[in-house]
Amino acid sequence: MSRILITGANGQLGFELRRALAALGEVFALTREQFDLADEAAMLETLDALRPQIVVNPAAYTAVDRAESESALAHAINAHAPGVLARWCAANDALLIHYSTDYIFGGAGDQAWSEEDAPEPQSVYAHSKWLGEQAVRAHTGHHLILRTSWVYGAHGNNFLKTMLRLAAERDSLNVVADQIGAPTSAALIADVTAQIISRYRLPTQKFDYGTYHLAAQGETSWHGYACHAISHAHSLGYSLQLGPAAIHAIGTADYPLPARRPTNSRLNCNKLQRAFSLTLPSWQTGVEHVIERLFHSLQTASASNTQPCPG
Template structure:
């Protein structure tokens, strides 16, 4: 049995990792209160106390817009902290699974991004996540960096839950329609992580250290995503204030935010699927599953 340390225990992915990894090893899941990612001393204290053979780090500074005015905090958590964990992993023979984001790209590519495409983050958040990747890669630790996109789940706050709430409160809604990506469930990310951990944990485990793209398959816009949620909830005979006709598509320019978002967040996941022999589901499958959990059908 492996000794596994999971950071960000209360986050969307951290919550699901405790489920997916429970049968694979002894899991210690720590919260922000227990491990302060802005403090190298706090990180090292926890690592030395647990001495994990596998570190799984979904914890991050994810307030994308606030990061524009809180650069120092974002850099400490997203750029410096992964480097501290990775160097400890290298020194102690541990394996690190770290998560990154589509925001490392500028979103101008016509096709889905592959792992070797040049990065060009357009926000403090994206830059901080890219620097975190680089810190992990340069550490000498065995690692997997999993870049993902548009994360949601039944636990925590996310776009899906926001739309569910607003569809019950508002009779009209404007949603950005010219940013494209794949909604990816925290449960899927956790299940893929388990597969990676299984793959690298054996005595004859191949060294597959590297960067991988991980998202559900297919793509949609934020507006298409919201429309799918409204359709699915309506099909469950749940009364909504919002109709599909009143869900209006708007361009990004009509919804300005402090941080610039990539217009194309599509990730090509062929490398991950081939390396770990892993099929990935269509994005609608995970969304429907979470809706089923959150919205009981009305009779």
């Protein structure tokens, strides 16, 4: 059984990786407090103690706007730490799986980005993630870099959960409609990672290291994403103040933020699907599944609160 280290275990992707990888080996799921990517010495001490054969690194500095004023910390976690992990993996014959982002692309045009397209990061966060990719490639050939987009899940904070919360509190919302991509669930990313690791462990299978795009199929805007989510939540019986008709489309210029976002976040995932014999689901499927999980949790909590006290 493989010894697998997961960083950022309490993040939305780390949380799903703990579930998906549990059956694949001895899993060490470490939180930020247990494995701080901004502390190189502590990282190396932990790696030397645990001796993982596979390092899975979903941990990252993801506060996109705050990174504009916390550049040093963003670069320490997103750019420098992946290189530290890569050097250790190279020296210890371990596989490194590292996650990156659609934000490394400039965002022009309307074609889906391939792995061969030239990055053009537009923000501190995006630049730090691009440098992290380069550090991984520079220090170990035994790596997988999985670029993904618009990640959300039932655990942690994300756009989907924010929309559901606001729809329960307000009678209208304004949501950006000129940024296009594919909402991708943390559960999907984790499940694909598990399939890749299972293939890696088969000695008879050719294993293709390198960079891959991993996102749900199809495309939408943040506005389209919000409308679909609220429509499905209504169909389940969510208690909401508004419906899709009250979600108004606005432009990026109408909602200025410190960090620039790419308008085109489409990712071409054909390479991943061919290499690992995968068929990725539509973005709508994942969104609906997470909403159903959240609704089930609400119902369970409500039923627990209304049960009479024993005795």
